[in-house]
Amino acid sequence: MTKILGIETSCDDTGVAIYDSQKGIIADLLASQITTHEKYGGIVPELASRDHLKKILPLIQALLQTAQLEPSDLSAIAYTKGPGLIGALLVGAAVGRSLAYAWQIPAIGVHHLEGHLLVPMLESPAPTYPFVALLVSGGHTLLAFVQKFGQYQLLGESVDDAAGEAFDKTARLLGLPYPGGPAIAKLAESADPMAVQKIRLPRPMLDRSGLDFSFSGLKTAVRQCIEQYPDKADPRWKANIAAAFQEAVVETLYEKCRRALVFCGCDTLVVSGGVSANKRLREKLKELGKTSYYPRMAWCMDNGAMIAYAGYLHYLEKQFEPLSIQVQPRWPLLDAAQLNG
């Protein structure tokens, strides 16, 4: 029986989990830093690193206790090697690499996006290869054709802001708290549908062929809309803009997914990353008439489970880290796939 400890520290969540090759995820803990960063309206990288540093060892201890395991029960330690904030990544990599050395087991460096991409595999029913994957997080928006583990073809990606970033920036413009995605989604629920229809926001890149995304123009359009909104006496005016913005993002993602499925001749869509928690997106993607798979809500956002699971797949391929502590703050998914292949 193989047991992999997974560590995720690429951004503002300290996530640890244990994947058991027979039982699946047997323990999963997360320490969120939202209260540290929300007063700044975004993530402060140095504070994120310090917070990871404070929390990570007690969290791993608590994880082993929860799973009722000793370090000697573990087969390997997987940690997020990139992409992400360099200081935050270094905490997870230094702790993961060092513990693996001390416990005399292999260390595995995992690509954060590969973790997001494969975590729906832990659900039941799980998607079967090949599938089209839409990865929509705070740092990335991309479409990939996944033939099998390690074989990823990039179909398109954002040329500027990621979808989650657009949610976060728009939320800031509307005076909503960080992270913006859940705040916008919640506010949008109280919108007036008639008023929302009257708000004209662009559907970026839909007029062009290809599968790339662009969200920075949409953010500018929202800013103008806020400045020029005709009826700020309406208590729902912010909710209306939030709903119109959400609809513009959702429609754009929907159309690109539709095209990607046609392009690949594929019937299976896998959606992951923080924005995949968005209910309106899930509802809209049903209109594709294809089978769509999502991670459970807790695994849409950053978590240790996805790193433990991807780490397990690398473990089977004996893809281990050298003794040095290495991170890659910028790391295209395609490069990682080539390494795997």
Ligand code: KG4
């Ligand atoms: O995957 P994730 O936890 O971290 C990154 O790797 O970036 O994604 C975080 C992003 C944030 O931008 C957040 O605003 C967005 O996911 N998000 C949402 C929702 N929940 C989280 N966006 C839209 N709707 C949601 N319900």
Ligand code: ZN
């Ligand atoms: Zn992420």
